[in-house]
Amino acid sequence: MKIADVWHSTLPHGGRIDDLVSWWSASFDPSLTALITVAQVQNPSIETAEAEIKKARATLTSVQAGLFPSLGGSGSLKGTGTGGDKANRVASTATVSGSLDASWEVVLFGKTRQRSEAARVRVQERVADWHGARVSLGAEVTDYYVQYRACRQLDFAYASELASQRETIRAMETAETSGFTSSSDLALGRAGVASSASTLTAQRAECDVFVKSLTRLTGGDEPLVRDLLAKGKSEIPTPKSVDFH
Template identity: 30%
Template sequence: MRIVFSAWLTTLLAACSAVGPDYHGAPATSTPAAFTRAFDESPAAPLATWWAALGDHELDTLVARALQSSPTLPSVRARLLRARAALQATRANAAPNVSASALYAHARLPSLPLGGGNSGGGSSPSSLNLYNLGFDASWEIDLFGGQRRAAESAQAALGAAEAQLADAQVSLSAEVAQAYVNLRATQARLALAAAAIQRQTRVLQLTEQREAGGTASKLDVARLRNQLEATRADVAPLEAQRDAYSDALAFLVGAMPGTLDAELAQVTPLPLPPAQVAVGDPAALLQRRPDIRAAERVLAARSAAIGQAEASRFPRLSFLGLIGIGGTTPGSLSQLDDFTVIAAPQLRWSFLDFGRGAARVKSAEADRDEAEAQYRVAVLGALRDAEDALSRYSKRRVAVATAARAKGAADEAAMLMRARLRAGTANLIEMLDAERQQIAAEQNLLAAEAGLTGDFVSLQKALGLGWSQEAGPRS
């Protein structure tokens, strides 16, 4: 009989497969072969550590510190650990559950009348001691794959958590780079403002001397003084911005505000992107962007949840086993040849649930449809982000080239004015005014270059770069 039952059970398990839809990957989406606004047709793959292309050692150090110690990442890592633990728990649910128990009981039994009726006399009260040691095990057979679907869902949820951590790393590296670029640009603007103030002050002094000699008007002096005060008024907001960017960097690396002030006080050139930037193709973008990978893993988890809901509508077969030894004396616990054994299969089936099981399936299917829609939105959004970033970056390069030509013309004008001053055909005020225009052209070029580097950072974020697979125990 035992052999027949084992053969029947093996055949049943082999015949039954997991109910619900099998997940075959992300739904097909229409993807162009190349970006419409791509400016580099190089097939080279972009760099994961894209900030290294800016060639700034201080920036490399700050990004590394942020990825290691930023206060924005621990919560995301905690969600990842929770997903790994949930997967372990789900897989453990498929194994038998074994427990042990020990029991001691003392009972006092009342006296019983002798001969029945209400006649007097009877036995004296008695007591009973009971000692027992037991082991029990229960195991639910995964007939219709509900537990397997649960494990699939937990595995997909773990993949989504990993992708969400990668997405947080992408955003963090871009935030650090953008704050650093803004800091260096603000420091450069402060240096240029100081140079402009020095020249405007000198021009004002010379004009005041001319006004005292009758060769300049009070209007000229008032106009120059107004320009000087306007330039001075710009300094305080720039200093506040510089401090704010320094504090932002300190926060991103997990340090107290003001901690990086001394480290970043020395003014260094603004980091500029490389001459050529490889952007890859849309197909590689969809595989690389963490937010798309997270959306796809959520879709896989929701698909597996349909199988879980379907399996709950079918019969559930479980086995219960118990082994116990004991008796009325402690010595009975050592009589291993005298034990109690119970083995009981149990079949449960809520066949009359008035549509609750069907409703759960429909709800799971709706969740899957929602996840699929969100995945398609994520794909289209990623392609849009990349195209917009490519357009802004390419147009900004044109703006930088225009500002560089204007700066070159201002440099040439200032050089010619100095030559005229040495030849005696121009005065000092004219030369200082030419230098002021030179500084203004340099400020415009600085703003364009800072915008170019900022657009480069945005492009790398849109391409889904700046993350790495974190080491750790995997389930």
């Protein structure tokens, strides 16, 4: 089977960050878009990818310098003469010499050119990694955001159930005082309320985990993350349409 000599893939969203963020804005939730924008600026993984690009470019510049001839030179100044009286004196003289050499290691030129091409490819790889990191980051922020919204919906459901159970307990307490409800039924009802309260507490703790995860992805400003989450829509974001082309 013949293997292709060249593999080509376009950059995600044409390599434009604005297009990347705009793609996620199809969810019609401005808080999600804002979180992705903050993450693209503040996330340390993007900074690491940028540092790798700079390192690769520096290597390329260094290797490319070996593609050009080296130029070297030297010079000297020599003086002669003696002192003494007029009859024995030797007149002083000065001799100036210099040389300029240009060298080009023809044997090594081919190797240097290959190293230069390899360094150029590494730059392209690091740039692709940078774009890939941004796409992955946007997807990860969205994933945690969706899970947070789903978590909060369960939080609301558990809170509503607990409020209903507490209303029932109050009615049972009145009925128990009047002799219409047994104390054992009231005790079971109270146990159910305690269980629901525990479930609600655990659910809210899980929601806080998603907040912490979003904070980590967006650079560590938790008050900002909580503010954006509070301004967002309560329902789970759903894109109107998804284009995979």
